Each structure stands twice: as structure tokens, then as C-alpha cells.
Amino acid sequence: MPILTALSLASLVVLVLLGNWQYERYSEKIDAPPIEEQVEESILVRVLIDTSNPGYAQQVYGFADSEPIWRRYVPGTLEATGETVIAMVEATGGPEPVSVLIADLPETATFEGVVSEKAPSNSAFASTDDPDANVWYSLDPTKLAAKLGLSETPRIVEPTRMTVRNAADMTRARQTLNPYAFAKPIDPLPPERHFGYALTWWGMALGLIGVYVALHRARGRLKF
16 A cells, blocks of 8 residues: 555654654753743833823733733833833733723833834734724734824833733732743743643654554554
């Protein structure tokens, strides 16, 4: 059965390569310095939130700790310099966004953060933005500024650590590292997940060998 054998060998090579790739990712993450050491230089930031703005916080889809989150961006000024900025003040966990009026947020937010000019983060696989619902699947500072009523595109303020609130109970919250404060996007998958994927691919390769051998034995083509 040359065709079956050729396809089985090709599949075996692909499965082994996928397992090796996931193991390499596991090794890279195990040997990498702690994520906290990879963050851009952060400073103590105190943002005065423009609670006179009648609109809603702009919610941008993302991930943290392998969980979908909605990050809230609002207009404000840096207390130290008076510079107008768009600040990410908190996030909500879960697949569905929770609308929050800017006027209902605290007037100030103080945290260790990064102030930077961000380029639009577009993805071909992202869902379509819905500006009317204040929902975005990719961060575009220019579009956010226009929606928030700002005449110019300001810099973005990202906290090094962020508050993620429970969508079902907003009084429940946790603190976690903000992967969007990094110069490069941080892969949210822990190293152990890659090791598990490697074992899965290698296990499928062994299973393929077992099925192939069992098939030929059942047909009487292999005898030991």
C-alpha cells in the first residue's frame, strides 16, 4: 500500500516537527527572564480622568492570563505635565464587554505605567470594530481619539499591572500583569502549556505508528 505508506510517513514527519516546535517554545520560555524584567521602563503615572466627558469608556478586546478581556480607555491628562493622553484604567474579564460611563469612573488613576506612541494594532483575523457600541477589536489611537472627542491623537498610557474586574460582579477584581505595556506583545501561554502541546503532537505521532502497524498486521503483511 504505497500511497497509504507515503501519506503516513508525511503525517508522521509533520506531527514530530510540530511537537519539536512546541518543545522549543517551552524551552525558550523556561530560559527567558521573568516577564516583569522584559517590560519597558515604567514610571509612576498619575492621570486626571476627564469625567466631564459624557461618553463611554472605549473597550478594546484582548487577552491576559489566557482569558479574554476588555480594556477600558478614557481621555485624561498627566498631572505632572498637563499632556493630554488616552489611558487604560482597568479591564473586564469575559467574552462580552460591559459598558461604563466615563463620568462614573474615579477622577484620578495612579499607577506604575508606560506612556508611548502606539501604532495601530490591526489583525486580519480580528472581528469588525463597532464604534457605535464603543467596542474595538484592534487598538487604533487615532480612531479612539476621534471617538472620545479629541482633536489630536495623543499618546497612550498603559499600566504595568492592571485591574481586571469580574463581568458578573464588578466588585470582584484581581491584579495581573498588563501584556500590552510591553514593547513587543507578550505570548500569554505559560511554558507548561507548550510542553503539553508537544506531548500531544508526539503522542499523535506514536498513535499513527501504532495504527499503521496494527493495520498491516491485521492484513497479514507484518509478522514478528
